[in-house]
Amino acid sequence: MKKISLFLMAVVALIGFSACSSSSDGGGEAPVVGETLKELPASMLGSWDKGYSTKQGLFLLKKNDAPSASPRRKAGGTSSALNIETLYFSSADGATKATLLINKENNLPLQFVMKEGVLNFSFLSDNVLELVFTNGETIKYVDQIEYDKAALDAAMAAADYKNDLQRSLFFFASVTDVSKLSSYPTVVASVLYFREIVNCHYVGSSTMTTSEAADAGVAVGSDGVAVAATDADTFEETYVEKIYNTITVWTGKASFKVGGSSCTLSGTVFCADPRATEAGIVGIVCDKDPKKLFIGQAEFQGAAELKDGQNFDVDFRGFNPKTTYYYRAFYQFTPVAGHDGLVLDPAQKYDENTSYDTTTKQFTTDENKLFVDVVLVMDVTGSMSGMINMVKDNALAFYDLFNDKCTTANITLTGLTTKVIAYQDINVDGKEAMMISPTYNMPAEKEAFESFVRDQYARGGGDIPESGLEALAAAFQKPDWGADDGYHRQVVILWTDAPYLIINESICKLPIYATDEFGGYIYDDSGNPVIIDENVEHNADGSIKVDEYGNPIAKPMYQEYTYEQVKAMWDGMPTGRRMILFAPTGTNGYWNAGDWAAMDDWKNVVRNPNISDQTDFAKSLDTIIEELTGKVKSDVVAGDESKVRTIFRPN
Numbered sequence: 306m307k308k309i310s311l312f313l314m315a316v317v318a319l320i321g322f323s324a325c326s327s328s329s330d331g332g333g334e335a336p337v338v339g340e341t342l343k344e345l346p347a348s349m350l351g352s353w354d355k356g357y358s359t360k361q362g363l364f365l366l367k368k369n370d371a372p373s374a375s376p377r378r379k380a381g382g383t384s385s386a387l388n389i390e391t392l393y394f395s396s397a398d399g400a401t402k403a404t405l406l407i408n409k410e411n412n413l414p415l416q417f418v419m420k421e422g423v424l425n426f427s428f429l430s431d432n433v434l435e436l437v438f439t440n441g442e443t444i445k446y447v448d449q450i451e452y453d454k455a456a457l458d459a460a461m462a463a464a465d466y467k468n469d470l471q472r473s474l475f476f477f478a479s480v481t482d483v484s485k486l487s488s489y490p491t492v493v494a495s496v497l498y499f500r501e502i503v504n505c506h507y508v509g510s511s512t513m514t515t516s517e518a519a520d521a522g523v524a525v526g527s528d529g530v531a532v533a534a535t536d537a538d539t540f541e542e543t544y545v546e547k548i549y550n551t552i553t554v555w556t557g558k559a560s561f562k563v564g565g566s567s568c569t570l571s572g573t574v575f576c577a578d579p580r581a582t583e584a585g586i587v588g589i590v591c592d593k594d595p596k597k598l599f600i601g602q603a604e605f606q607g608a609a610e611l612k613d614g615q616n617f618d619v620d621f622r623g624f625n626p627k628t629t630y631y632y633r634a635f636y637q638f639t640p641v642a643g644h645d646g647l648v649l650d651p652a653q654k655y656d657e658n659t660s661y662d663t664t665t666k667q668f669t670t671d672e673n674k675l676f677v678d679v680v681l682v683m684d685v686t687g688s689m690s691g692m693i694n695m696v697k698d699n700a701l702a703f704y705d706l707f708n709d710k711c712t713t714a715n716i717t718l719t720g721l722t723t724k725v726i727a728y729q730d731i732n733v734d735g736k737e738a739m740m741i742s743p744t745y746n747m748p749a750e751k752e753a754f755e756s757f758v759r760d761q762y763a764r765g766g767g768d769i770p771e772s773g774l775e776a777l778a779a780a781f782q783k784p785d786w787g788a789d790d791g792y793h794r795q796v797v798i799l800w801t802d803a804p805y806l807i808i809n810e811s812i813c814k815l816p817i818y819a820t821d822e823f824g825g826y827i828y829d830d831s832g833n834p835v836i837i838d839e840n841v842e843h844n845a846d847g848s849i850k851v852d853e854y855g856n857p858i859a860k861p862m863y864q865e866y867t868y869e870q871v872k873a874m875w876d877g878m879p880t881g882r883r884m885i886l887f888a889p890t891g892t893n894g895y896w897n898a899g900d901w902a903a904m905d906d907w908k909n910v911v912r913n914p915n916i917s918d919q920t921d922f923a924k925s926l927d928t929i930i931e932e933l934t935g936k937v938k939s940d941v942v943a944g945d946e947s948k949v950r951t952i953f954r955p956n
Contacts, residue, residue, distance in 0.1 A: 342468065342507040345518055349525060351534040353393075357470050358513065358521050359505070361498040362396040363533045364470055369409075388614075389415060389577050391545070392473050393537040394495060401494045402536075404545050406577050407473055412461070414477040415577055415615075418545050419491045426480075427555060427573040429616060431455065434480055437555050437575070438489065442652055444553065444663055448485040468507050474499045550578040553650040554587065556634040556662040557616070565673035566716060567622035568791055569880060572634030572662075573615055576647075582611050584644035585658075589619045591632035595665055598633050599655075605632075620880075626673040626715070633662045674717040677794045678724075678787050679703065680780040681758075684773070684801035685727045685740075686766025692917055693763045696800045700725070700758050703798070704747045719792075721747045723754050724783060725761075728776035730806070731864070733767030741779060766803075770898040773805030773888075778866045781874040789879035797884040802916055804889070804898035806864050868899055875907060886912040 345356030345363075355366040368390050392405040404418040417424040422440030424447070429435055431454035436447035457479055466472040478499040486492045519525065524532040557571030570589045574581060590603035597603050607619035624630065638644050638658040653660035681700045685693065704721060711718040725742040740761075745754040780797045787793030819827040819835040826834040842850040842858045850858040875882070888901035904910055 342470065342502065342505045343517075343521075344468075344512040345523065345531060346513060346515055348529055349515065349518060349523070349531040349534065351530040352538060353534055355469055356531065356534065357468075358518065358523055359502060360397065361501060362394060362398075362401070363523070363531075364502070365393040365534060365537045366469055366473060367391040367393075368469070388579055390473060391541070392470075393540065394498070395533055395536065396494070396498065401491055401498070402540055403491055403495055404537075404540065405473075405477055406545075406549075407477075412472065412476050414480075416548065416575065417477070417492060417495070418548055419489075420544060421489075421491065423548050423575075424486075424489065424492055425553065425555070425573075425575040427557070427575070427616065428454075428613075429557060429571065429573075435555075435557065435573070436485070437553075437573075439548075439553050439575070439650065439652070441547075441551075441650070444555070444650070444652055446664065447489075448482070450480065450482050450485070452480045466507070471503050471505070471507065474503050478503050548577075550576070550581075550647050551650055552576045552581050552585075552636055552647060552660065554634045554636040554653060554660055554662050556589075556632065556664055556666050557618075558666065559668055565626050565671050565675070565792070566624050566714075567620065568624070568668065568670075569618050569620050570632050571616065571618040572609070574611065574617070574636060575615070578647060579614070580644070580647060582614055584647055585636050585638040587611065587617050587634065587636050589621075589632055589634055590661075591621060591630050593625075593628060593630055595631040595667075598631060598661065598665060600635065600637065600659065605630075624670045626670055629667055629669045631665050631667045633665045635659060635661045671792075672717065673715055674719050674792055675711065675794060676720040676787050676792060677707065677718070677796055678722045678783070678785070679796045679798070680724045680726060680783060682726045682728065682776045682780055682797065682799040683761060684729075684771055684776075684799075684803060685761050685763055686729045686771055686803065687763050688766060688769070688802055689800075690763035692800075692802065693761065696916075697758050697761060699800075700798075701755055704751065722785075723747055724780075725754070725757055726776050726779055727761045728772050729765045730767045730770070731772045731775060732806070734765040737765070738772055739775060739779065744783075744785065768897075769803050769893050769895050770806045771801065771803045772864070773799070773801055773803075773901075774807075774864065774866045774868065774871050774899070778871050778874060781871070781878060786879055787881070789881065791881070793879065793881050795879055795882045797882075798887075799885070800887045800916055801901075802889060804892045804895065804900060806897060807868065807899040868903065872904075872907065875910075882909055884910045886910065887916040888912060888914065889916070890914045 343358055345358055350356045350365065352367070353365040354368045354370075357364040357366075388409055390407045390409050392407060393403075394405070395402045402420070406415045406418065407413070408415055413428055414426045416426065422438055425437045425439060427435040427437060432451055434450045434452055436450070438445045438447055457476060460479075461472070461475050464471070464475070466475070478496060481492065481496045483493045483496050486496075513521065515525070515529075518531070526532055526535060553575040555573040555575065557573060559568050559570055570591065572587060572589060574587055586608045588606065588608040590598045590600060591605040592598055592603040600606055605621050605623075607621060609617035609619045611617050636649065636659070638647075638649075640658075649660040653663055655661050681703070683693075683696055683700065689696070704723065707721065708718055722744050724744045727740040729738040731738040742754070742757045745751070745757075747754065777797070777799065780799075783795075786795045821827055829835055844850055852858055875884070884904075884907070886901055886904060890900065890902045892898035892900050901912060901914075905912055
C-alpha cells in the first residue's frame with residue numbers, strides 16, 4: 306500500500322498542480338497565468354451541458370440533472386435524474402479520449418472509461434482507495450492507496466472553484482497516483498492533463514463566441530454542433546454505455562485483523578447504473594476448499610447491504626483455529642427485482658443470475674482466543690423489586706457461564722473485565738440515579754464485583770420511564786474498550802422493566818406528591834395534596850412559583866442524551882461490540898417514554914422483552930454467549946446478526 310506523497314498532498318492543499326496559477330487580488334508581482342479556462346457556447350454542445358476549450362484539449366460535461374436523451378435511457382436513466390455526472394475528455398492531439406463518471410454527492414470518481422478498459426475506484430473508507438482494472442475479459446487488481454478525504458475536502462473548499470470542470474476533476478487528479486499506473490498510459494496522460502486544468506485561471510465571463518471557438522481550432526459541423534460533441538456521443542455509445550449497466554463484483558481484503566473464530570470480509574460492486582443496488586444481492590462465500598466457493602456449497606456464506614451504493618462487508622464467525630480459508634464476492638439477481646438492461650460482467654458470469662469474482666483471496670486464522678469487556682446495566686428502580694434478585698443472580702453468574710462456554714468451544718478466554726451501572730430516574734433520584742462501579746478484572750476481582758452487585762436494591766424511580774438512555778451512554782463511553790482487532794469483544798447487557806425517558810421540549814417534570822405509608826396522598830389544611838418541592842420552580846424568596854391559575858410550575862424534564870446520540874455512540878464503538886437487551890416493548894402509554902423495540906434494528910443487538918421469565922433469560926444468555934464465542938456459524942444477513950437465516954436459493 307502506498308500513501309500519497311507529502312509533496313502531492315501539499316500540492317493538493319495549495320491547488321498547485323502546474324505552472325498555471327490563480328490570479329491575485331493583492332499587491333506585488335502578479336502570478337504567471339498559463340491559460341484562461343474558457344467555456345464553449347451552448348449552441349455548440351449538442352446533448353452536453355458544459356464545454357471547455359483548453360490547450361490540453363476539449364472537456365464536455367453532462368450533469369444528468371434530467372433524464373438523459375442519450376442511449377443511456379436503455380440502461381435505466383429514463384425515470385429520474387442520475388446520481389452521476391459524465392465528463393468526456395479529448396486531448397488536443399486526439400490521441401487520448403476517455404470518460405470519467407463521477408458521484409455527484411461527493412465528487413469522488415467512480416469509473417474512468419477508456420477504449421482499452423475501465424479503471425474502477427473503490428473507496429473503502431475516507432482513507433483507503435482501491436483501484437481495479439476491467440476490460441470485459443479480465444479483472445486486475447491495480448493497487449491500494451492511502452489518502453485523506455478530510456484534507457482534500459478542505460483543500461477543495463479553500464479553492465472555491467467557480468466552474469464545474471475544475472470541481473469535477475479535483476478528486477480524480479488528487480487521488481490517482483500515476484506512479485502505480487505505468488501500465489495504463491491513457492490514465493497517466495489524462496491525470497497529468499487534468500492536474501494542469503485543476504489550477505488554471507478561470508474567468509466566469511469568459512464564455513467564447515462561436516467565432517472565437519473556431520479561431521481556437523474547435524471544429525463545427527454543418528448543424529452548428531462542435532465535432533467534439535458528436536465524437537463524445539459516439540464514444541459514449543460505443544464504450545460508456547457498454548460498461549454503464551455492467552455489474553462487476555470485487556473481493557476486498559479483511560477489514561481488520563482476523564481473529565481465531567471471527568472476521569469481517571469485504572467486497573465492492575462496480576456499476577454506475579443505480580438499479581444495481583436494488584436488482585440483486587451481494588455477499589461473500591468462504592470455505593477451506595477453494596473449489597467450493599459457490600452459493601449452496603461454501604461452509605460460510607453471507608449477504609450484505611451496500612453501505613454507500615458500492616462497498617459492503619460481511620461478518621463471519623465460527624472459524625477453526627490456525628486454518629486457511631478462501632473467499633470471494635458474488636452478485637446475484639433476485640427473482641422479484643427487474644433487471645432489464647443490467648448485465649453481469651462476462652468475465653465473472655457463472656449462470657444467468659449469478660456472478661463470482663474471478664479473484665480468490667485467503668486468510669489464515671490464529672489461535673481461538675478472546676478478551677471480553679462487559680458492562681452490566683441494571684434498572685434498580687422501585688418497580689424492579691420483584692425481579693432485582695433474579696437480575697443480580699444472572700449478573701453474578703455471567704463470568705462462570707461465559708468461561709464455561711469458551712472452554713466448551715475450544716476458545717481460550719485471555720481476559721474478562723466487568724463494570725456495573727445501576728440506574729434510576731435522574732429527574733427524581735438526582736445524583737443517586739446513576740451508580741457506576743469501577744472496572745473489575747475477572748476472576749481476580751470477582752469478590753469486589755459481587756459485593757457491588759449484591760449491594761444494589763430496588764428503590765426510587767418516580768413515574769414509569771427511567772434514565773435508560775443515560776445509562777447506555779455511560780456504558781458506550783467506557784474509556785478502555787478493547788482493541789478493534791478481532792480478538793476482543795465489547796458486551797453490554799441491560800435489564801429493565803420500563804421504557805426509557807425521551808426529550809420533549811413541550812413537557813415538564815410532573816410534581817411528586819407526598820404519600821403516607823399506605824401510598825395515599827397527604828393533604829394540607831386547604832385540602833390540596835402536598836407537593837414535594839424538588840419538582841417545582843421557586844421564586845427568589847423561596848415561595849413556589851404558580852401559573853395564572855394558581856397551579857405550581859413544574860421544573861423542566863431533564864434528559865442528557867437523545868436516542869439519535871446514543872445510537873451514534875453505539876455505531877462508533879469497535880466492530881466486536883454486542884448488546885443484549887432484556888427490555889419491554891412499548892411505552893406503557895407514557896408521553897415521555899421511548900420504546901426499546903426501536904433498537905431491534907441496531908447492528909449486533911438482540912432483545913428479549915420477557916425479563917420476568919428466568920428460564921427465558923438463561924436461554925437468551927446462552928444463545929448470545931454461543932455467538933460471542935464463535936460457536937454458531939450460519940448464513941447471516943450482514944448488518945443484522947440477530948436474525949440468522951438462509952437467504953440464498955440453490956443453484
